[in-house]
Amino acid sequence: MGILIVAAAMQVALLAVCWSCSRWYYERGRRRGLNQCADEILRGAQGHLGSADAAHPKAVHKTLAKFKRVVVDPNCSWEPASWDFGNAVGEACWQQGFAEGIAVGAKPADMIRIDLSLKELLQMSWLAHLGFQHMMPNYRGIEVHRFSGCDEAFEAARSVGILECALPKADRPFADIKTQILGREKMITDWWTVPTREVA
16 A cells, blocks of 8 residues: 555656646747747848848847847746837837838929819819910910909919919029019909909
């Protein structure tokens, strides 16, 4: 009976040792896998973070080194270090992409970009079409287009003013932008301030 008890105790002890060893090997393998995973993440983000001519950002190297130190130490928790590393990689990728987006979206030196509403764009398109027709020597149109009222005229004048204000001062075909805009507004007020006057 005593032999059976001793054998059972030894078997239980053996199982406990095996369980402890398996957990140790599992944890050790897991930490090694995390270490390799960090290297693979950095290798996968190589195209966004750097190249042979541009090293990775310092924050990425710093958090990666900290993560590797923590991973090999079984007494330290690796989760916070992994969060810092992931945040550094994500932030570096975002900064790199943002900088490239600014460079791609930047207008060339000889180009001018203007923000226009759909209504302003339609007004400019119609005014440009009428102006082009009347500038052509072979235009023989008999239809007459006029503004329906002072509000429509002021909106069209404002749209034209947006284009004129976007021109660099050195390239403007007129001396004073304010005089140019006020001149159009005076034409509008001179016409629509007389109630009895009819549109031709």
